Amino acid sequence: MVAAAKGHATKTYLGIMTDTDTIIIDTTARIFRELADPQTLATSNRDDWQGPLWTALEESGLTRAWVPDDLGGAGAEITDGFDILVTAGRFAVAVPLAETLLAGWLLARAGIPVPDGPLSVAVGGQEAPITVGADGILSGSARAVPFAGAVGHLALLAEQDGAMAVALVDASSCTIEVGTNLAGEPLGNVSFDGVTPITVSAAPDGLSPGDVMLMGAAIRAQQMAGGLQGVLDLAVDYAKERVAFGRPIAKFQAVQHNLARLAGEVAAAVAAAGSAADSIQTTEDFNEAVFLEIAAAKIRTGEAVGTGAGIAHQVFGAIGFTAEHVLQRYTKRLWAWRDDFGSESEWAVGLGAMVAANGADELWPLVASR
């Protein structure tokens, strides 16, 4: 099954063009549908699904999509990894697949072999970066690391002798203040003081903590786009089934228009996230245009979550507000994803400052360049 996340070759089957990205999407969807269908999880109260799900994801090669063959990965394209995340987002399942992909991407950039098991990524503060001392020992900390406390290893970017290096650390050697995000998933503040990394290797030229934030933001944008598609599907199906005042609520114009607005928000999220993914695939570095693409995707998908989740809950009424209902598995996760790797407001301040500094007359050329 390692082949599932491999390569991007196009082949012809019965005269129909099929792409490996379709295979990747189908494989991802099948694994989640069989092992972690959100509707089943919502009603079964089982919590023994995470192990088998993770095993299936690892065995299929999906968790190592962004790791090249020679480092034990699947060597898939950047856009293939993003496709996996959109598809996984449609199931809104709490496993650190996105974090493991990001860690694999970061480790691979420095040629570090990627360990088995779930991983996550730590980004130090802008004012207080994580550093590697002359003795090879880390100091510094990172806040709000997704799944910290629930993964075996952490990847991070640290300063070493004035340059950037990528480090792999054993999570159990760090001091982790474990909390949870809005969806109840692990989220921790991690101190690396006194920790000796398993491996440290020079980062490629120009790679900065800001770039890791950009990649993280792009990843969350894909997940939100997928999650919102899932929400739209749920809401449309429910509106057709639920009868009130003697007819399905889908027949009421007020409900139709609310769902049309939801569809507009989902469309904006899908378009913004898809465009950002494409821009990363085709760029050599994170330049201003790619910054626009990723910041815009994180801002616009986050805004779509705010508006879209509100509409979906209105469609479902009281039942969607219950703990056992599937909708809240989506909406809580979507709300939480908005906060990771920079919120809408944080990215908007950065994007706005860039546009203002460039000057009013450079705005259109920048937008038109995309």
Added chain:
Amino acid sequence: MSSPIQFDPIRLPAETETLRAEVRAFINEEIAAGTFDPNTSALVDGFNMDLSRRIGARGWIGMTWPKKYGGQERNFLERYVVTEEFRVANAPVRTHFTADRQSGPVLLKYATEEIKADVLPRITRGECCFCIGMSEPNSGSDLFAASTKATKTGEGWRINGTKLWTSNAHHADYMIGLFRTSAATKENHRHGLTSFLVDMKLPGISISPVHNMADIHEFNEVVFDDCLIPEDHVLGEIDGAWKQATSELAYERSGPERFLETFYILVEMVRALGPEPDARGAEGIGRLVAQLHTLRRMSVSVNGMLQAGKEPVLEGSIVKDLGTVWEQALPGKARDLTAFADNDTGNRQAFDELLQFATKIAPKLTIQGGTTEVLRGIIARGLGLR
């Protein structure tokens, strides 16, 4: 896994950048020559046939049409680039814009060979202005309630009735009008309307201005009093005009003009806030630019899918809904964000004047070319809700 919404991340092909540079150079030359002032041209009515002629001479009108009718046989993404550059520069292109966007394509599909050979080359030369005769005093969004009658006679068709809110009628050489040729049927309330090409210089047509709330003469009332239209000016199927509208609407609804109509306010807002805005100003700019970028990527995507032969009707309606709501809200947001801006950048007066104007024209943006309510009905149908 049934969500039907698709926005492929389509990019404008590299060769369009050469074209874009040519269009920008042309626009800069026209501005330098005093043809129009980009800072104030949004405020005036936008007709300039001399400019349209020069644009036509460059091959930028009807550029996707066959060469034998004066076109260039270029693709829709090339047309997209030309449209957005003229739009962003606030260039006065109203003389040819309606014909270029929708009337020409309708003629290409439904007019006789003789009419195509006569009219289309004149459009591409920038010397032929079109208007659209759809709305009436008692028929707006409810298009299929139109009652202006076309009656078959021995000499052709006699038209009687009134069209209203007809933009550009006072400049137009032709109208593509929707007239009633039969009563609607019980089974199909859309039955009975037919499209016609109308020469606006024919006897029996009188045009009266209807000034809009921004004090601009754009709307007209067009009264037909026994106006005789030749037999061969019927466009498409008699009584079956309702079948002809669907796929063309995706073009009409997803173009850059559907989110860039008040773009000048964003540019002047950025100028007014200066190079180092505070967090409130920066966040405001950042969100608006993120929304604009997303809308443009959606719009390019729909046009790319159309170019590839797909029919993204749902996606086109979504672009117009989101785009027009956005451009309508933009003046209000710019007003809020500049509330505390000082006048160091020196454009405050110009900004305020443009803001007043944009605020006054904003209401039309979610009405013209399909209201928000109509669009959301179409989107709901696309979702399988009706």
